[in-house]
Amino acid sequence: MNESVEPKATLSMPALTAGDKFFVGIMVLVLFAVTGLGMMALQEGHKTEGGKRNAEALAAWMTAAGADRFNADYAVAACAGANKHASTPPVLQASEQADPQNSESNNADSAALHTSAPAEAQTWGGCLAYLQEKSPLKDLRNPFTGQTPKYEAACSGSDYHLAGALVLEKLVPTPPGSSVPYIASQLAATDRIGEKLQLRLSVCDKGGYGIKVGEFEF
Amino acid sequence: METNKSIALKDIDARVILGSADIEADISRDLPLRKWMYAWMLDPHIPGNHQKALEKWIGILIVVNLFVLLFEHVPAVFDLHKEWFHAFDILSVAVFTVEYLLRLYLAPEDEEFKARRNARLAYVVSPFALIDFLAVAPFYLQAFIPVDLRVLRFLRLLRILKLFRIVIPAYHEFLMLNAGRTLRQRIHALVFDSPYGGKMQVIFDTFIGICVLMSVIAVVMESVQSVNYILNIQFIILDAVVVGIFTIEYCMRIYSCVEEPGFRNSIGGRIKQAQSPSTVIDLLAILPFFLEVFLHHVLDLRFLRVFRLSRLLKLTRGNDATQILVKVLTREWPVISAAAFIMVLLVVLTASLGYLFEHEAQPDKFENIPTSIYWAVVTLASVGYGDISPVTGPGRFMTVVLAFIGIGIFAIPAALLSSAFSDELVKERDALKRNIYEIMKDGHIDPTEMATIRNEANRLHLSVEEVNALLQMVHQDLAKESEFTHLPIHKIAEKTEFAVEHYKQLLSQIRQLGLLTDAEKFEHRALDNGRLSSQELEIWKNLKK
Numbered sequence: 001m002n003e004s005v006e007p008k009a010t011l012s013m014p015a016l017t018a019g020d021k022f023f024v025g026i027m028v029l030v031l032f033a034v035t036g037l038g039m040m041a042l043q044e045g046h047k048t049e050g051g052k053r054n055a056e057a058l059a060a061w062m063t064a065a066g067a068d069r070f071n072a073d074y075a076v077a078a079c080a081g082a083n084k085h086a087s088t089p090p091v092l093q094a095s096e097q098a099d100p101q102n103s104e105s106n107n108a109d110s111a112a113l114h115t116s117a118p119a120e121a122q123t124w125g126g127c128l129a130y131l132q133e134k135s136p137l138k139d140l141r142n143p144f145t146g147q148t149p150k151y152e153a154a155c156s157g158s159d160y161h162l163a164g165a166l167v168l169e170k171l172v173p174t175p176p177g178s179s180v181p182y183i184a185s186q187l188a189a190t191d192r193i194g195e196k197l198q199l200r201l202s203v204c205d206k207g208g209y210g211i212k213v214g215e216f217e218f
Numbered sequence: 219m220e221t222n223k224s225i226a227l228k229d230i231d232a233r234v235i236l237g238s239a240d241i242e243a244d245i246s247r248d249l250p251l252r253k254w255m256y257a258w259m260l261d262p263h264i265p266g267n268h269q270k271a272l273e274k275w276i277g278i279l280i281v282v283n284l285f286v287l288l289f290e291h292v293p294a295v296f297d298l299h300k301e302w303f304h305a306f307d308i309l310s311v312a313v314f315t316v317e318y319l320l321r322l323y324l325a326p327e328d329e330e331f332k333a334r335r336n337a338r339l340a341y342v343v344s345p346f347a348l349i350d351f352l353a354v355a356p357f358y359l360q361a362f363i364p365v366d367l368r369v370l371r372f373l374r375l376l377r378i379l380k381l382f383r384i385v386i387p388a389y390h391e392f393l394m395l396n397a398g399r400t401l402r403q404r405i406h407a408l409v410f411d412s413p414y415g416g417k418m419q420v421i422f423d424t425f426i427g428i429c430v431l432m433s434v435i436a437v438v439m440e441s442v443q444s445v446n447y448i449l450n451i452q453f454i455i456l457d458a459v460v461v462g463i464f465t466i467e468y469c470m471r472i473y474s475c476v477e478e479p480g481f482r483n484s485i486g487g488r489i490k491q492a493q494s495p496s497t498v499i500d501l502l503a504i505l506p507f508f509l510e511v512f513l514h515h516v517l518d519l520r521f522l523r524v525f526r527l528s529r530l531l532k533l534t535r536g537n538d539a540t541q542i543l544v545k546v547l548t549r550e551w552p553v554i555s556a557a558a559f560i561m562v563l564l565v566v567l568t569a570s571l572g573y574l575f576e577h578e579a580q581p582d583k584f585e586n587i588p589t590s591i592y593w594a595v596v597t598l599a600s601v602g603y604g605d606i607s608p609v610t611g612p613g614r615f616m617t618v619v620l621a622f623i624g625i626g627i628f629a630i631p632a633a634l635l636s637s638a639f640s641d642e643l644v645k646e647r648d649a650l651k652r653n654i655y656e657i658m659k660d661g662h663i664d665p666t667e668m669a670t671i672r673n674e675a676n677r678l679h680l681s682v683e684e685v686n687a688l689l690q691m692v693h694q695d696l697a698k699e700s701e702f703t704h705l706p707i708h709k710i711a712e713k714t715e716f717a718v719e720h721y722k723q724l725l726s727q728i729r730q731l732g733l734l735t736d737a738e739k740f741e742h743r744a745l746d747n748g749r750l751s752s753q754e755l756e757i758w759k760n761l762k763k
Binding site: 209 | 396397398399400401402404443446447450451454455457458459461462465466469473484507508510511514515518520
């Protein structure tokens, strides 16, 4: 570094050698390659974001349902809570008048109502069937597969096939003094949903790892 | 602050050499206000004025503006802290406006514009002034005309152009230094330390350093779920951009390494460069990105993402502490490996005994010897988690003995490394002392010699006081030496202290002679015609040993 350098008279650079041209070519290729790969990574990132949006939509629906489903006039019998009177007819007309924009979904809900079991006997499987077949969320698509999002027991880093899958877990509080505040377990299809449930929703990312989207009461 | 003058030995001050002296700018108080302000604020030729500090802080503000602009595009961040973003924008515009007006006012004093008929007009239409104007204009524009927020944000990006004030002069200097040199030589000057790099090389290194830090911060923040949830896409874009930059840097290093001494062969040199630790680190920095794109179905993505933290190692390229550590480890490796061998031996023996004594009582905890090895290491290292502990009498007795031995055994490598480190530093300081001795022999220190001392002192992390002590020591030695050389031998002999020093000096001269002369010819000549007695020749041989 101590060597002193005398500025040259001319600032021009000698003509490029074959090696220089080869290097410039390689650099251009590298730039294109990295840009292309960056775009691919970005697309994959957008897929993960799409998965998160799916989960957010589900969380929003379930949170809203959690607030209403114990009301007597709750329209979706398949997801209704146990306090609902089984004999009470659905007040479909009233809800359509109150929210005409949702009339299409309410029509779909009515089908679920007429075929539903008593509210005490509702299971998550029935509610899920309604969600996937008749609810406004039926059009959700897993961005990684293009198919309806699957509901899995858990995300796993060793299984990339889980990418975009949704994981719903019920959180059961532990007795006071326990080292963990609650125990999380999969919300199985046979689980009854008559009572209020504390749920946690996650979505699996590209590598199969879970991204927690939210916790809510259903 | 660097000075261009030579310093006489009597005026030596480490603060001046290390550039940490508070040099007072030589600016007369009697100057007219405009001249006085220019001299203090903008004149690049006056050491000790505020020009460099002003440039540095403006540069930092521009870089911070760039980051703020990036975060403005993230609604989750921007919506929460709108007021802070607005306040920062006002502050930045205020600073940039003051800077613009200051330069406009002082333009008649600037060498570039003072010769023009209307210096201020010449300044206003100059490229840098136009850039400065564009940096603040959008802010004032929105006060009068309703401007779309996206357009406004785009216009704010123009502030980055202000960095040209730093980059363009550095680029010109780079062109001057590399005039007539080939593309490969220029690339070499940019990416490797060389006399041709100038400020451009410093800017390049700083830029790479900022990229490394940004990337590492991004990897760390990605692990914070709430942050990653919001900024996932931004992290992906940042990663791709940073990998692009690192990949180009990697190619540049491989291509231009043949300009480095020892790497001249076009293929062998490049292979050698690719195998060097720093280049392997460069490769590790970009590898996870490519593996994630191509092999995300096979490899664990979380591991690959955390593996990107290896980019932090790129910063070791310019850090001498790592080099000292490697040197120490290499030098002390035989001793460290011997200590490690004893440690391994002890761990295996202890684990085996632990298994022997405890397996019956606790088959679940001391299930086999590998499980017992975990217990042995935790006990020997004095960590003692307590998840596995002996319950039998012999097991507990052995644990007591083991704990005592562990303190000594595990301390050996640490002590070895510690003493080797301090030895190495002492050696380096001795080398610096010898260097200073050579430098000061001619009675003064020129700017190049000052730069050598400064670089070495910075490398060894010496404080001003330490350098001063070294300088004084060498100065005193030289004074003594010159004192002896001027005294007649009987005067030297009168003082025992002088006599000893003189004897040491003579011995040193004989040793130097032994190193420089041809030993065989010397002895042949000495024995020829009995020029030296056998006793004299014996002394010569002993001194040479």
